[in-house]
Amino acid sequence: MPTVLHVLPHPGGGAETYIDLLEGLDGYAHRRFALSVTRSRRRGVRSVIARRRQAGRLAGEADLVHLHGDMAAMLAAPLARGRPALITSHGLHRLRRSSGVAGWLVQRRLRTAVAAAARTICITREERDDLAAALPSSLRSRLVVVPNGVPLAAPVAPERRQRLRRSLGLAEGEVAVLFAAQLEQRKDPLGAASAAEAARADGAPVVLLLAGGGPLEAEVRARAGDAVRPLGHRDDLDDLYAAADLFLLPSHREGMSLALLEAMAHGLAPVVADGAGNVETVGEAGAVFPAGDLGAMAQRLVALAADPAARARLGAAARERVGGELSVERFLAGTREQYEAALAVG
Numbered sequence: 001m002p003t004v005l006h007v008l009p010h011p012g013g014g015a016e017t018y019i020d021l022l023e024g025l026d027g028y029a030h031r032r033f034a035l036s037v038t039r040s041r042r043r044g045v046r047s048v049i050a051r052r053r054q055a056g057r058l059a060g061e062a063d064l065v066h067l068h069g070d071m072a073a074m075l076a077a078p079l080a081r082g083r084p085a086l087i088t089s090h091g092l093h094r095l096r097r098s099s100g101v102a103g104w105l106v107q108r109r110l111r112t113a114v115a116a117a118a119r120t121i122c123i124t125r126e127e128r129d130d131l132a133a134a135l136p137s138s139l140r141s142r143l144v145v146v147p148n149g150v151p152l153a154a155p156v157a158p159e160r161r162q163r164l165r166r167s168l169g170l171a172e173g174e175v176a177v178l179f180a181a182q183l184e185q186r187k188d189p190l191g192a193a194s195a196a197e198a199a200r201a202d203g204a205p206v207v208l209l210l211a212g213g214g215p216l217e218a219e220v221r222a223r224a225g226d227a228v229r230p231l232g233h234r235d236d237l238d239d240l241y242a243a244a245d246l247f248l249l250p251s252h253r254e255g256m257s258l259a260l261l262e263a264m265a266h267g268l269a270p271v272v273a274d275g276a277g278n279v280e281t282v283g284e285a286g287a288v289f290p291a292g293d294l295g296a297m298a299q300r301l302v303a304l305a306a307d308p309a310a311r312a313r314l315g316a317a318a319r320e321r322v323g324g325e326l327s328v329e330r331f332l333a334g335t336r337e338q339y340e341a342a343l344a345v346g
Contacts, residue, residue: 002343003029005062007055007076008069010036013182015068015090017258018148025332028339033058035075048075055079064342070094073113073120074106080116084342087113087120089127091255091277093186095134107134114139118342121146121335123256124280144338148256149331152323153266156242164243169229174205175305178244178268180237180259181251183214188250188273188292190216193223195250195297200227202298204305208248211240241266245311246304249278252291256281265322269314271300281326285317 006019011034023030033055036047059065059079067073067080069090079085098106114120114135122128122145132140170176177196181187189210196208206227210220213233221230234240237259241247247263247270254260254277261281264270272278273291282288287304289296304311 001027001029002063002339003031003061004064004066004339005058006030006032006066006068007059007072007079008032008034009072009075010034010039012039014255014258015088018068018088018090021148021150021258021328021331022335024328025336025339027336028064031058031062035072059083064339067113067117070106070110070113073117074109077109077113077116080113084345085117086338086342087117089120089122089131089255091123091253092127092130093253096130096253096276097186111135111139114142117142118345119144119338121338123148124277126276126280127255130276146331146334146338147326148258148261149326149328150258150261150265150322151328152319153238153241153262156266161242164239168209168240168243170207170243171205174207175246176244177206177208177246177248177271177301178211178240178263179208179248179250180211180234180240180263181249181257183210183212183216183220185216186252187212188252189220190223191292191294191297192248192250193220193228194294195248195301196227197223197225198294198298199301199305202302204302206301206305209240209244211237237262238266241268244268246271246301248297248301249273250289250291250297251275251278254278254281261322261326264318264326267315267319269304269311270318271297271304273297282318283321283325285314285321287314 008015065085067087070092071094073087120143128143128145179192183189199206208228211231211234247268249260249272252275270282270286275291287300
């Protein structure tokens with residue numbers, strides 16, 4: 001059975017969930033290695049240097065090396081040389097936020113990484129186009145699109161939903177809006193809080209449930225009130241999906257958010273910013289607003305809070321989209337095809 005070594009920039013994040021899903025790929029054994037043991041940039045540099053030898057040893061023992069994210073690809077490109085390897089770009093966060101000289105350096109290092117790998121998996125067409133623009137034409141044929149996919153969730157019994165809502169302190173008639181993501185700037189949790197407060201002030205009975213930890217956690221907790229309920233890090237997202245009415249993702253850029261896909265699989269109506277990745281994920285099954293436009297975000301919340309039928313229609317369409325174009329079966333089949341191609345080249 002071929003062994004795949006998954007190399008991540010650091011523990012946690014969407015790449016971990018992505019690998020969890022790949023554990024369902026029959027015929028492969030999976031190992032994980034984080035280049036840094038911390039998300040801290042300063043301490044992370046020391047960690048990467050200290051763990052470089054171990055990374056090389058594990059790569060030498062694996063049949064296939066799978067690098068996750070553009071930062072891991074740039075740091076660990078030497079692991080891909082001379083052995084079967086591929087990359088999943090996971091949002092191209094380093095490339096998309098770099099400009100000037102830093103942007104030129106990122107592009108140059110990404111070209112080296114893509115050249116060393118047999119395939120680079122982009123999870124949206126928009127991501128492929130952005131990466132292709134940073135590469136010479138000779139490397140663009142190595143880019144493939146394999147969208148993320150998740151299993152459909154089982155229907156929630158009304159009794160369980162009511163019990164979960166009571167445990168969260170939700171009153172009858174309140175509309176629970178779930179935000180589940182890292183509390184960092186690009187995810188815009190503070191903007192979500194402002195929009196929920198504005199919607200509540202406009203008479204909409206919305207309660208924003210903010211699930212997650214991160215650098216903005218203290219500022220998020222300071223916003224606690226009738227409209228905003230910080231929950232901290234939660235391991236029971238399935239329960240939160242079951243209790244919620246809407247899923248809010250105001251992020252300015254994403255790859256293809258697995259939390260958004262899971263919410264859609266539970267039949268939640270998605271409300272998303274038009275940042276990279278989000279619109280392609282929801283298709284016609286979501287309410288979209290301009291990223292950073294807090295007034296438009298609040299308006300979407302007010303409108304959907306007042307219209308249960310619209311929430312139900314969007315939720316059903318979202319669930320259908322996951323069951324079809326964004327199913328876990330299609331995701332695993334597409335990834336298997338790329339694994340086989342990389343092993344054949346290697």
